[in-house]
Amino acid sequence: MPDTQVSTPAAALLPAIRAIVGERGLITDPVDTAPYAEDWRKLYRGRTPAVIRPANTAEISAVVRLCAQAKVPIVPQGGNTSMVGGASPMEDGSEFILSLSRLNRVREIDALDMTMTIEAGVTLKAAQNAALEAGCMLPLSISAEGTAQIGGVLATNAGGNNTVRYGNARDLVLGLEVVLADGEIWNGLRRLRKDNTGYCLRQLFVGSEGTLGVITAAVLKLAPRAREIAVALCAVPDAAAALDLFGRFQAYDATTIQAFEFLSGAGVDLVLRVIPGAVLPFARPAPAYALVELATSRPDAGLRASLEKILETALADGVVTDAAIAESEAQRGAIWKLREEHSEAQKRAGASVKNDISVPVSKVAELIRRATAACEKLIQGVRAMPFGHMGDGNIHFNLVQPEGADPAWFLAQDHALMEVVNEVVRDLDGSFSAEHGIGRLKPYLMTDWRGGAELAVMRRIKQALDPNGIFNPGRVLP
Ligand code: 2HG
Ligand code: ZN
DSSP, rough: OSOOOSSSHHHHHHHHHHHHHHHGGEEOOOHHHHHBBBOSSOOOOOOSSSSOOSSSSHHHHHHHHHHHHHOOOOOEEOOOOOOTTTTTTOOSOOEEEETTTTTEEEEEEETTTTEEETTTTBBBHHHHHHHHHHHHHHOOOTTTTTOOOOHHHHHHTOTTHHHHHOOOOOGEEEEEEOOTSSSSSEEEEESOOOOOOOSOOOHHHHSSSSSEEEEEEEEEEEOOOOOOEEEEEESSSHHHHHHHHHHHHHHHGGGGEEEEEEEEEEHHHHHHHHHHOOOOOOSOOOEEEEEEEEEEEOTTTTTHHHHHHHHHHHHHHTTSSSEEESSHHHHHHHHHHHHTTHHHHHHHHEEOOOOOOEOOOOGHHHHHHHHHHHHHHHHHOOOOOEEGGGEEEEEEEEEEEETOOOOHHHHHHHHHHHHHHHHHHHTTOOOOOSSSTTTTTSSSHHOOOOOOOHHHHHHHHHHHHHOOBBBBSSSSSS
Protein backbone atom coordinates (compact mmCIF):
# COMPACT_ATOMS: atom_id res chain seq x y z
CA MET A 1 0.00 0.00 0.00
CA PRO A 2 1.52 3.40 -0.88
CA ASP A 3 1.91 5.51 2.27
CA THR A 4 -0.34 8.29 1.08
CA GLN A 5 -1.02 10.35 -2.00
CA VAL A 6 -1.06 13.61 -0.08
CA SER A 7 2.14 14.95 1.37
CA THR A 8 1.47 16.14 4.93
CA PRO A 9 3.88 16.39 7.89
CA ALA A 10 2.36 13.16 9.21
CA ALA A 11 2.63 11.31 5.89
CA ALA A 12 6.28 12.33 5.57
CA LEU A 13 7.02 10.44 8.81
CA LEU A 14 5.56 7.14 7.66
CA PRO A 15 8.74 5.53 6.29
CA ALA A 16 10.60 6.27 9.54
CA ILE A 17 7.69 4.98 11.63
CA ARG A 18 7.50 1.84 9.53
CA ALA A 19 11.18 1.27 10.24
CA ILE A 20 10.40 1.34 13.99
CA VAL A 21 7.19 -0.70 14.22
CA GLY A 22 7.47 -2.86 11.09
CA GLU A 23 4.73 -3.73 8.62
CA ARG A 24 2.64 -5.43 11.33
CA GLY A 25 2.64 -2.30 13.41
CA LEU A 26 1.19 0.03 10.81
CA ILE A 27 -2.25 0.30 9.19
CA THR A 28 -2.52 2.87 6.39
CA ASP A 29 -5.30 1.62 4.11
CA PRO A 30 -8.25 4.01 4.70
CA VAL A 31 -10.66 1.07 4.67
CA ASP A 32 -8.77 -0.50 7.56
CA THR A 33 -8.17 2.71 9.50
CA ALA A 34 -11.84 3.78 9.27
CA PRO A 35 -13.09 1.71 12.26
CA TYR A 36 -10.39 3.28 14.47
CA ALA A 37 -11.31 6.76 13.25
CA GLU A 38 -14.99 6.47 14.16
CA ASP A 39 -16.27 6.50 17.75
CA TRP A 40 -18.74 4.04 19.29
CA ARG A 41 -21.53 6.60 19.32
CA LYS A 42 -20.83 7.51 15.68
CA LEU A 43 -20.64 11.19 16.55
CA TYR A 44 -17.19 11.60 14.94
CA ARG A 45 -15.98 10.23 11.64
CA GLY A 46 -12.35 11.30 11.54
CA ARG A 47 -9.47 10.48 9.21
CA THR A 48 -5.90 9.46 9.93
CA PRO A 49 -2.85 8.81 7.76
CA ALA A 50 -2.12 5.72 9.87
CA VAL A 51 -2.99 3.68 12.90
CA ILE A 52 0.34 2.94 14.57
CA ARG A 53 0.38 -0.29 16.56
CA PRO A 54 3.71 -0.58 18.39
CA ALA A 55 4.63 -3.90 20.01
CA ASN A 56 6.18 -2.46 23.18
CA THR A 57 7.01 0.64 25.20
CA ALA A 58 10.38 1.17 23.49
CA GLU A 59 8.70 1.35 20.09
CA ILE A 60 6.14 3.86 21.43
CA SER A 61 8.96 5.96 22.80
CA ALA A 62 10.74 6.00 19.41
CA VAL A 63 7.51 6.89 17.57
CA VAL A 64 6.67 9.71 20.00
CA ARG A 65 10.22 11.08 19.68
CA LEU A 66 9.79 11.31 15.91
CA CYS A 67 6.36 12.93 16.17
CA ALA A 68 7.60 15.42 18.74
CA GLN A 69 10.42 16.53 16.46
CA ALA A 70 8.02 16.96 13.54
CA LYS A 71 5.23 18.35 15.78
CA VAL A 72 2.77 15.81 14.44
CA PRO A 73 -0.19 15.15 16.77
CA ILE A 74 -0.97 11.73 18.21
CA VAL A 75 -4.31 10.40 19.45
CA PRO A 76 -3.69 7.51 21.88
CA GLN A 77 -6.38 4.85 21.59
CA GLY A 78 -7.34 1.79 23.62
CA GLY A 79 -10.63 -0.04 23.00
CA ASN A 80 -12.19 3.03 21.33
CA THR A 81 -15.20 2.99 23.66
CA SER A 82 -15.13 6.68 24.59
CA MET A 83 -18.53 8.32 25.04
CA VAL A 84 -17.09 11.80 24.39
CA GLY A 85 -14.93 11.27 21.29
CA GLY A 86 -11.78 11.27 23.42
CA ALA A 87 -9.98 8.79 21.15
CA SER A 88 -11.30 10.03 17.78
CA PRO A 89 -8.95 11.80 15.35
CA MET A 90 -9.88 15.06 13.66
CA GLU A 91 -11.50 15.09 10.24
CA ASP A 92 -8.56 16.79 8.51
CA GLY A 93 -6.36 13.68 8.62
CA SER A 94 -3.52 15.46 10.45
CA GLU A 95 -3.33 13.12 13.47
CA PHE A 96 -1.93 9.65 13.94
CA ILE A 97 -3.85 7.13 16.01
CA LEU A 98 -1.56 5.32 18.43
CA SER A 99 -3.17 2.00 19.28
CA LEU A 100 -2.03 0.35 22.51
CA SER A 101 -3.69 -2.97 21.74
CA ARG A 102 -0.49 -4.96 21.15
CA LEU A 103 0.79 -4.18 24.64
CA ASN A 104 -1.40 -6.91 26.06
CA ARG A 105 0.49 -8.83 28.70
CA VAL A 106 -0.31 -9.25 32.36
CA ARG A 107 3.27 -8.88 33.58
CA GLU A 108 2.84 -10.03 37.18
CA ILE A 109 0.26 -10.67 39.89
CA ASP A 110 1.28 -10.83 43.53
CA ALA A 111 -1.46 -12.20 45.75
CA LEU A 112 0.30 -11.15 48.96
CA ASP A 113 0.98 -7.61 47.80
CA MET A 114 -2.50 -7.74 46.22
CA THR A 115 -1.18 -6.04 43.10
CA MET A 116 -1.25 -6.63 39.37
CA THR A 117 1.33 -5.23 36.95
CA ILE A 118 -0.34 -4.98 33.61
CA GLU A 119 0.14 -3.47 30.16
CA ALA A 120 -2.14 -0.81 28.69
CA GLY A 121 -3.69 -2.92 25.92
CA VAL A 122 -5.15 -5.68 28.11
CA THR A 123 -8.94 -5.47 28.11
CA LEU A 124 -10.54 -4.76 31.47
CA LYS A 125 -12.38 -8.10 31.28
CA ALA A 126 -9.13 -10.02 30.68
CA ALA A 127 -7.54 -8.17 33.60
CA GLN A 128 -10.50 -9.07 35.87
CA ASN A 129 -10.20 -12.72 34.83
CA ALA A 130 -6.46 -12.81 35.46
CA ALA A 131 -7.03 -11.41 38.95
CA LEU A 132 -9.74 -14.01 39.66
CA GLU A 133 -7.44 -16.84 38.56
CA ALA A 134 -4.90 -15.60 41.10
CA GLY A 135 -7.58 -15.72 43.82
CA CYS A 136 -8.08 -11.94 43.91
CA MET A 137 -10.44 -9.42 42.34
CA LEU A 138 -9.87 -6.30 40.26
CA PRO A 139 -12.75 -4.23 41.61
CA LEU A 140 -13.49 -2.09 38.57
CA SER A 141 -16.46 -2.91 36.37
CA ILE A 142 -17.92 -0.96 33.44
CA SER A 143 -20.39 -1.88 30.70
CA ALA A 144 -17.67 -1.71 28.03
CA GLU A 145 -15.23 -3.93 29.97
CA GLY A 146 -15.05 -6.58 27.22
CA THR A 147 -13.57 -4.01 24.84
CA ALA A 148 -12.19 -1.15 26.96
CA GLN A 149 -8.48 -1.46 27.70
CA ILE A 150 -6.57 -0.73 30.90
CA GLY A 151 -4.68 2.21 29.36
CA GLY A 152 -7.89 3.96 28.33
CA VAL A 153 -9.62 3.06 31.58
CA LEU A 154 -6.81 4.79 33.49
CA ALA A 155 -6.36 7.69 31.07
CA THR A 156 -10.05 8.51 31.51
CA ASN A 157 -10.27 7.61 35.21
CA ALA A 158 -13.20 5.31 34.50
CA GLY A 159 -15.71 4.80 37.30
CA GLY A 160 -18.45 2.26 36.71
CA ASN A 161 -20.51 0.04 38.92
CA ASN A 162 -18.18 -0.55 41.87
CA THR A 163 -17.23 3.06 42.62
CA VAL A 164 -19.66 3.07 45.55
CA ARG A 165 -17.30 0.63 47.30
CA TYR A 166 -13.85 0.83 45.70
CA GLY A 167 -13.66 4.30 44.19
CA ASN A 168 -12.74 5.17 40.61
CA ALA A 169 -9.85 3.86 38.49
CA ARG A 170 -7.65 6.52 40.11
CA ASP A 171 -8.08 4.88 43.51
CA LEU A 172 -6.70 1.58 42.25
CA VAL A 173 -3.44 2.85 40.74
CA LEU A 174 -0.21 2.38 42.67
CA GLY A 175 2.22 2.83 39.80
CA LEU A 176 2.46 3.79 36.13
CA GLU A 177 4.78 3.54 33.16
CA VAL A 178 4.31 6.50 30.83
CA VAL A 179 5.85 7.67 27.57
CA LEU A 180 6.30 11.42 27.88
CA ALA A 181 5.86 13.99 25.12
CA ASP A 182 9.55 14.03 24.18
CA GLY A 183 9.64 10.25 23.95
CA GLU A 184 11.29 9.65 27.32
CA ILE A 185 9.95 6.69 29.30
CA TRP A 186 9.00 7.31 32.93
CA ASN A 187 9.07 4.04 34.81
CA GLY A 188 6.98 4.59 37.91
CA LEU A 189 5.82 0.98 38.25
CA ARG A 190 6.16 0.96 42.02
CA ARG A 191 3.84 -1.17 44.11
CA LEU A 192 4.05 0.75 47.33
CA ARG A 193 1.11 1.52 49.57
CA LYS A 194 3.04 4.42 51.03
CA ASP A 195 5.36 6.60 48.98
CA ASN A 196 5.48 10.30 49.87
CA THR A 197 8.24 11.48 47.57
CA GLY A 198 7.19 14.80 46.11
CA TYR A 199 4.32 15.40 43.72
CA CYS A 200 2.17 12.40 42.91
CA LEU A 201 2.92 12.22 39.19
CA ARG A 202 0.85 9.15 38.41
CA GLN A 203 -2.35 10.93 39.41
CA LEU A 204 -1.58 13.65 36.85
CA PHE A 205 -1.72 11.14 34.03
CA VAL A 206 -4.78 9.30 35.35
CA GLY A 207 -7.79 11.17 33.98
CA SER A 208 -5.72 13.34 31.62
CA GLU A 209 -7.41 11.66 28.63
CA GLY A 210 -4.18 11.18 26.69
CA THR A 211 -3.29 14.87 26.73
CA LEU A 212 -0.19 14.63 28.94
CA GLY A 213 1.46 11.29 28.17
CA VAL A 214 0.84 7.76 26.93
CA ILE A 215 0.16 5.26 29.72
CA THR A 216 1.84 2.00 28.68
CA ALA A 217 1.61 -0.09 31.88
CA ALA A 218 0.30 0.13 35.44
CA VAL A 219 0.40 -1.42 38.87
CA LEU A 220 -3.16 -1.87 40.13
CA LYS A 221 -4.44 -2.62 43.60
CA LEU A 222 -6.46 -5.80 43.91
CA ALA A 223 -9.09 -6.74 46.48
CA PRO A 224 -9.92 -10.07 48.08
CA ARG A 225 -12.11 -12.26 45.92
CA ALA A 226 -15.78 -12.28 46.91
CA ARG A 227 -16.92 -15.51 48.59
CA GLU A 228 -20.57 -14.57 48.68
CA ILE A 229 -22.55 -12.34 46.33
CA ALA A 230 -26.25 -11.47 46.59
CA VAL A 231 -28.06 -9.59 43.84
CA ALA A 232 -31.60 -8.27 43.67
CA LEU A 233 -33.65 -6.28 41.21
CA CYS A 234 -36.19 -4.16 43.06
CA ALA A 235 -39.26 -2.53 41.55
CA VAL A 236 -39.78 0.90 43.13
CA PRO A 237 -42.38 3.67 42.74
CA ASP A 238 -39.81 6.33 41.83
CA ALA A 239 -36.20 7.52 42.16
CA ALA A 240 -36.86 8.87 45.66
CA ALA A 241 -37.85 5.37 46.80
CA ALA A 242 -34.72 3.91 45.20
CA LEU A 243 -32.62 6.40 47.14
CA ASP A 244 -34.50 5.56 50.34
CA LEU A 245 -33.64 1.90 49.71
CA PHE A 246 -29.97 2.77 49.21
CA GLY A 247 -30.01 4.55 52.57
CA ARG A 248 -31.40 1.41 54.22
CA PHE A 249 -28.62 -0.79 52.83
CA GLN A 250 -26.02 1.80 53.77
CA ALA A 251 -27.29 2.09 57.31
CA TYR A 252 -27.39 -1.70 57.72
CA ASP A 253 -23.89 -2.49 56.42
CA ALA A 254 -22.34 -0.06 53.96
CA THR A 255 -19.23 -2.23 53.58
CA THR A 256 -21.13 -4.95 51.71
CA ILE A 257 -22.65 -2.74 48.98
CA GLN A 258 -20.73 -3.54 45.81
CA ALA A 259 -23.12 -1.81 43.39
CA PHE A 260 -26.34 0.16 43.66
CA GLU A 261 -27.76 1.10 40.28
CA PHE A 262 -30.87 3.01 39.29
CA LEU A 263 -32.93 2.15 36.21
CA SER A 264 -35.89 4.08 34.85
CA GLY A 265 -39.00 2.18 33.83
CA ALA A 266 -38.75 3.65 30.31
CA GLY A 267 -35.13 2.53 30.01
CA VAL A 268 -35.89 -1.04 31.05
CA ASP A 269 -38.92 -1.17 28.72
CA LEU A 270 -36.66 -0.19 25.83
CA VAL A 271 -34.08 -2.87 26.72
CA LEU A 272 -36.86 -5.47 26.84
CA ARG A 273 -38.10 -4.34 23.43
CA VAL A 274 -34.84 -4.21 21.47
CA ILE A 275 -32.33 -6.51 23.18
CA PRO A 276 -32.81 -10.20 22.40
CA GLY A 277 -32.89 -12.40 25.49
CA ALA A 278 -33.64 -9.59 27.96
CA VAL A 279 -36.32 -10.69 30.45
CA LEU A 280 -38.09 -8.83 33.26
CA PRO A 281 -38.32 -10.98 36.39
CA PHE A 282 -41.70 -9.44 37.35
CA ALA A 283 -45.27 -9.97 36.20
CA ARG A 284 -45.69 -6.30 35.31
CA PRO A 285 -43.36 -3.35 34.66
CA ALA A 286 -42.65 -0.72 37.32
CA PRO A 287 -42.04 3.05 37.11
CA ALA A 288 -38.39 2.51 38.18
CA TYR A 289 -35.96 -0.11 39.50
CA ALA A 290 -32.96 -0.41 41.79
CA LEU A 291 -30.33 -3.08 41.25
CA VAL A 292 -28.42 -3.92 44.39
CA GLU A 293 -25.38 -6.16 44.58
CA LEU A 294 -23.92 -7.10 47.96
CA ALA A 295 -20.61 -8.95 48.19
CA THR A 296 -18.21 -10.04 50.86
CA SER A 297 -14.97 -11.96 51.13
CA ARG A 298 -16.08 -13.31 54.53
CA PRO A 299 -17.11 -16.97 54.30
CA ASP A 300 -20.09 -16.85 56.69
CA ALA A 301 -21.53 -13.35 56.41
CA GLY A 302 -25.07 -14.49 55.58
CA LEU A 303 -25.56 -11.85 52.91
CA ARG A 304 -28.64 -13.45 51.48
CA ALA A 305 -30.40 -13.23 54.86
CA SER A 306 -29.43 -9.55 55.23
CA LEU A 307 -30.71 -8.80 51.76
CA GLU A 308 -34.04 -10.51 52.47
CA LYS A 309 -34.40 -8.74 55.80
CA ILE A 310 -33.93 -5.28 54.33
CA LEU A 311 -36.19 -6.00 51.37
CA GLU A 312 -38.93 -7.33 53.66
CA THR A 313 -39.14 -4.09 55.63
CA ALA A 314 -38.82 -2.01 52.47
CA LEU A 315 -41.73 -3.97 50.96
CA ALA A 316 -43.79 -3.48 54.11
CA ASP A 317 -43.09 0.27 54.00
CA GLY A 318 -44.02 0.56 50.31
CA VAL A 319 -40.47 1.65 49.37
CA VAL A 320 -40.17 -1.48 47.24
CA THR A 321 -43.19 -2.92 45.44
CA ASP A 322 -41.62 -6.16 44.19
CA ALA A 323 -38.20 -7.78 44.36
CA ALA A 324 -36.40 -10.60 42.55
CA ILE A 325 -33.35 -12.12 44.21
CA ALA A 326 -30.96 -14.01 41.93
CA GLU A 327 -30.89 -17.72 42.80
CA SER A 328 -28.03 -18.61 40.48
CA GLU A 329 -25.16 -17.14 38.51
CA ALA A 330 -27.41 -17.25 35.42
CA GLN A 331 -30.11 -15.22 37.16
CA ARG A 332 -27.53 -12.75 38.39
CA GLY A 333 -26.38 -12.37 34.78
CA ALA A 334 -29.97 -11.88 33.58
CA ILE A 335 -30.57 -9.09 36.09
CA TRP A 336 -27.31 -7.36 35.17
CA LYS A 337 -28.15 -7.72 31.48
CA LEU A 338 -31.13 -5.40 31.97
CA ARG A 339 -28.70 -2.81 33.28
CA GLU A 340 -25.66 -3.36 31.07
CA GLU A 341 -27.60 -3.26 27.79
CA HIS A 342 -28.91 0.26 28.37
CA SER A 343 -26.34 1.99 26.13
CA GLU A 344 -26.81 -0.50 23.29
CA ALA A 345 -30.61 -0.33 23.52
CA GLN A 346 -30.56 3.47 23.43
CA LYS A 347 -28.22 3.40 20.44
CA ARG A 348 -30.69 1.18 18.59
CA ALA A 349 -33.57 3.58 19.35
CA GLY A 350 -32.03 6.38 17.27
CA ALA A 351 -30.11 9.47 18.32
CA SER A 352 -29.53 10.17 21.98
CA VAL A 353 -28.03 12.96 24.01
CA LYS A 354 -25.97 11.79 26.98
CA ASN A 355 -25.53 13.72 30.21
CA ASP A 356 -22.94 11.95 32.35
CA ILE A 357 -23.57 13.92 35.52
CA SER A 358 -22.99 13.66 39.25
CA VAL A 359 -24.48 15.26 42.34
CA PRO A 360 -24.18 14.51 46.04
CA VAL A 361 -25.86 11.12 46.56
CA SER A 362 -28.62 12.68 48.66
CA LYS A 363 -29.67 14.83 45.66
CA VAL A 364 -29.95 12.14 42.99
CA ALA A 365 -33.74 11.78 43.15
CA GLU A 366 -34.25 15.53 42.96
CA LEU A 367 -31.86 15.68 40.01
CA ILE A 368 -33.82 13.05 38.11
CA ARG A 369 -37.17 14.65 38.85
CA ARG A 370 -36.17 18.21 37.94
CA ALA A 371 -34.05 17.35 34.89
CA THR A 372 -36.83 15.16 33.46
CA ALA A 373 -39.35 17.99 33.80
CA ALA A 374 -36.95 20.50 32.20
CA CYS A 375 -36.22 18.30 29.18
CA GLU A 376 -39.86 17.35 28.61
CA LYS A 377 -40.73 21.05 28.64
CA LEU A 378 -38.01 21.79 26.07
CA ILE A 379 -38.76 19.00 23.59
CA GLN A 380 -42.15 17.39 23.36
CA GLY A 381 -41.95 13.61 23.25
CA VAL A 382 -38.32 13.42 24.32
CA ARG A 383 -37.69 10.12 26.11
CA ALA A 384 -35.75 10.64 29.35
CA MET A 385 -34.07 7.36 30.33
CA PRO A 386 -31.87 8.11 33.33
CA PHE A 387 -29.88 5.20 34.72
CA GLY A 388 -26.65 4.37 36.44
CA HIS A 389 -24.61 4.61 39.52
CA MET A 390 -27.04 5.99 42.12
CA GLY A 391 -24.86 4.77 45.00
CA ASP A 392 -22.04 7.14 44.04
CA GLY A 393 -24.24 9.99 42.75
CA ASN A 394 -23.47 9.50 39.02
CA ILE A 395 -26.48 9.29 36.75
CA HIS A 396 -26.44 8.86 32.98
CA PHE A 397 -29.23 11.29 32.27
CA ASN A 398 -29.72 10.13 28.71
CA LEU A 399 -32.34 11.51 26.38
CA VAL A 400 -33.55 9.43 23.49
CA GLN A 401 -35.10 11.16 20.49
CA PRO A 402 -38.88 11.31 20.24
CA GLU A 403 -40.27 8.28 18.41
CA GLY A 404 -40.13 8.88 14.64
CA ALA A 405 -38.19 12.17 14.87
CA ASP A 406 -35.27 12.98 12.56
CA PRO A 407 -32.06 11.92 14.39
CA ALA A 408 -30.05 14.83 12.93
CA TRP A 409 -32.69 17.33 14.08
CA PHE A 410 -32.62 15.83 17.56
CA LEU A 411 -28.82 15.84 17.79
CA ALA A 412 -28.79 19.49 16.79
CA GLN A 413 -30.60 20.18 20.11
CA ASP A 414 -27.84 18.58 22.17
CA HIS A 415 -26.37 21.80 23.58
CA ALA A 416 -29.80 23.11 24.51
CA LEU A 417 -30.72 19.84 26.25
CA MET A 418 -27.38 19.65 28.04
CA GLU A 419 -27.83 23.22 29.17
CA VAL A 420 -31.19 22.70 30.87
CA VAL A 421 -29.90 19.55 32.55
CA ASN A 422 -26.71 21.28 33.63
CA GLU A 423 -28.68 24.13 35.16
CA VAL A 424 -30.19 21.63 37.58
CA VAL A 425 -26.79 19.98 38.11
CA ARG A 426 -25.22 23.31 38.98
CA ASP A 427 -28.04 24.15 41.34
CA LEU A 428 -27.42 20.86 43.17
CA ASP A 429 -23.62 21.40 43.38
CA GLY A 430 -22.86 18.66 40.89
CA SER A 431 -20.55 18.06 37.94
CA PHE A 432 -21.33 18.05 34.20
CA SER A 433 -18.77 15.30 33.66
CA ALA A 434 -18.77 12.46 36.18
CA GLU A 435 -16.96 9.50 34.65
CA HIS A 436 -16.85 9.73 30.84
CA GLY A 437 -14.53 12.73 30.71
CA ILE A 438 -14.38 15.74 28.41
CA GLY A 439 -12.89 14.42 25.15
CA ARG A 440 -13.90 16.29 22.01
CA LEU A 441 -17.50 16.69 23.07
CA LYS A 442 -17.30 18.91 26.13
CA PRO A 443 -14.23 21.22 26.14
CA TYR A 444 -16.57 24.13 25.39
CA LEU A 445 -18.07 23.70 28.85
CA MET A 446 -14.75 23.83 30.70
CA THR A 447 -14.37 27.63 30.84
CA ASP A 448 -17.76 28.03 32.40
CA TRP A 449 -17.38 25.20 34.92
CA ARG A 450 -13.67 25.14 35.70
CA GLY A 451 -12.55 28.60 34.60
CA GLY A 452 -10.29 30.96 36.54
CA ALA A 453 -7.49 29.51 38.64
CA GLU A 454 -8.40 25.89 38.03
CA LEU A 455 -8.28 26.01 34.24
CA ALA A 456 -5.18 28.23 34.35
CA VAL A 457 -3.30 25.63 36.40
CA MET A 458 -4.44 22.89 34.01
CA ARG A 459 -3.09 24.89 31.07
CA ARG A 460 0.26 25.36 32.81
CA ILE A 461 0.49 21.63 33.45
CA LYS A 462 -0.28 20.88 29.80
CA GLN A 463 2.34 23.41 28.68
CA ALA A 464 4.96 21.94 31.01
CA LEU A 465 4.39 18.30 30.05
CA ASP A 466 3.53 18.66 26.37
CA PRO A 467 5.01 21.96 25.16
CA ASN A 468 4.50 21.13 21.47
CA GLY A 469 0.90 20.08 22.02
CA ILE A 470 1.28 16.72 20.28
CA PHE A 471 -0.88 14.62 22.61
CA ASN A 472 -4.60 14.77 21.86
CA PRO A 473 -4.64 18.52 21.08
CA GLY A 474 -7.98 20.28 21.45
CA ARG A 475 -9.33 17.66 23.81
CA VAL A 476 -10.15 18.40 27.47
CA LEU A 477 -8.85 22.00 27.47
CA PRO A 478 -10.81 24.50 25.37
C1 2HG B 1 -22.59 2.78 31.78
O1 2HG B 1 -22.65 3.06 32.98
C2 2HG B 1 -21.67 3.56 30.90
O2 2HG B 1 -23.23 1.83 31.30
C3 2HG B 1 -22.35 4.11 29.65
O3 2HG B 1 -21.05 4.55 31.62
C4 2HG B 1 -23.42 5.08 29.91
O4 2HG B 1 -24.38 5.02 27.70
C5 2HG B 1 -24.12 5.71 28.70
O5 2HG B 1 -24.43 6.87 28.78
ZN1 ZN C 1 -21.53 4.56 33.76
